Amino acid sequence: METASENRKMNVKRLVVKVGTSSLVYPNGKMNLETIDQLAFVLSTLCGQGKEVILVSSGAIGVGLNALRLTERPTDISAQQALASIGQSKLITLFNQRFDHYNQAIGQLLLTHDVFDFPASKQHVLDTFDRLLSMHIVPIVNENDSVAVDELDHKTKFGDNDQLSAIVAMRTDADLLVMLSDTEGFYDANPMTHDDAQLISTIHTITDDTYAVAGGKGSRYGTGGMVTKLRAAEMMMNDDKEMVLASGADPAIILDILAGKPLGTWFVPERKGALKNG
Numbered sequence: 706m707e708t709a710s711e712n713r714k715m716n717v718k719r720l721v722v723k724v725g726t727s728s729l730v731y732p733n734g735k736m737n738l739e740t741i742d743q744l745a746f747v748l749s750t751l752c753g754q755g756k757e758v759i760l761v762s763s764g765a766i767g768v769g770l771n772a773l774r775l776t777e778r779p780t781d782i783s784a785q786q787a788l789a790s791i792g793q794s795k796l797i798t799l800f801n802q803r804f805d806h807y808n809q810a811i812g813q814l815l816l817t818h819d820v821f822d823f824p825a826s827k828q829h830v831l832d833t834f835d836r837l838l839s840m841h842i843v844p845i846v847n848e849n850d851s852v853a854v855d856e857l858d859h860k861t862k863f864g865d866n867d868q869l870s871a872i873v874a875m876r877t878d879a880d881l882l883v884m885l886s887d888t889e890g891f892y893d894a895n896p897m898t899h900d901d902a903q904l905i906s907t908i909h910t911i912t913d914d915t916y917a918v919a920g921g922k923g924s925r926y927g928t929g930g931m932v933t934k935l936r937a938a939e940m941m942m943n944d945d946k947e948m949v950l951a952s953g954a955d956p957a958i959i960l961d962i963l964a965g966k967p968l969g970t971w972f973v974p975e976r977k978g979a980l981k982n983g
């Protein structure tokens with residue numbers, strides 16, 4: 706682990722950005738329209754510069770709760786799935802409107818685990834990603850919450866978009882996964898409960914000690930907390946890819962990250978770290 710910052714300018718052609726519920730929905734349950742608009746602006750800008758961008762967005766259940774003026778997430782599965790169907794359509798409508806404002810087309814992909822488990826459906830979905838990207842369209846991905854189940858022999862659920870975003874980044878052979886959340890990065894203790902927590906700038910190996918300082922979700926509407934983000938980072942590093950975890954408060958941070966500014970926490974496989982550090 707390193708706490709000193711280092712410059713990380715990369716030549717990124719294909720980028721996956723994952724945005725969590727905590728960045729899209731205020732703690733009071735209202736949609737964060739500013740962040741959604743800024744995200745559309747920044748990703749449209751990157752497309753205009755010739756980059757290929759995939760957005761993995763959470764928020765369906767959070768937005769669904771707000772639509773029905775509910776403050777607590779229901780515990781039964783069918784109520785959550787109904788909320789996701791309400792929220793997802795509102796969320797994608799809003800994304801469509803904001804991207805359209807910046808003259809950028811989007812496509813929606815709602816995925817379940819089995820899509821990647823079966824070679825034929827996996828190939829079809831990868832072909833769809835490729836075709837959308839070749840047409841300069843931004844694929845917007847979420848788990849298909851309304852149909853995904855994780856019971857008995859139905860193992861169709863990803864369970865969280867952190868790992869889904871890593872799977873998408875690996876399968877589409879993206880150069881970088883940018884994970885945006887309500888924290889500046891990964892700290893040596895949960896910053897919500899430890900005032901003296903220190904931001905870690907670079908992690909080359911994830912061990913039990915790393916998981917030991919990863920706490921649960923920060924917002925009422927998120928799911929995985931830091932544990933699922935570490936799992937995503939581990940998947941990326943095992944695939945010899947990099948992930949950066951940074952604050953989604955201002956999506957312009959994506960431009961700074963690509964410009965090499967030392968922001969957030971970088972998860973870099975050992976070999977790449979050794980090369981970059983000379």
Ligand SMILES: Nc1ncnc2c1ncn2[C@@H]1O[C@H](COP(=O)(O)OP(=O)(O)O)[C@@H](O)[C@H]1O
Pocket residue numbers: 724725726727728885886887888890891892893894895896897918919920921922923924926927928929930931
């Ligand atoms: N070691 C840690 N470093 C940073 N954040 C942590 C850590 N442990 C727990 N957290 C919590 O993880 C939260 C982010 O996870 P989550 O609520 O699932 O966000 P998102 O909706 O963006 O996926 C933060 O708000 C923070 O409270």
Ligand SMILES: N[C@@H](CCC(=O)OP(=O)(O)O)C(=O)O
Pocket residue numbers: 724725726727762763764765766767789847848850864865866867926927928929930
């Ligand atoms: N698919 C769910 C999100 C699940 C999830 O991983 O949420 P988060 O921890 O906010 O990224 C939804 O759209 O509500």
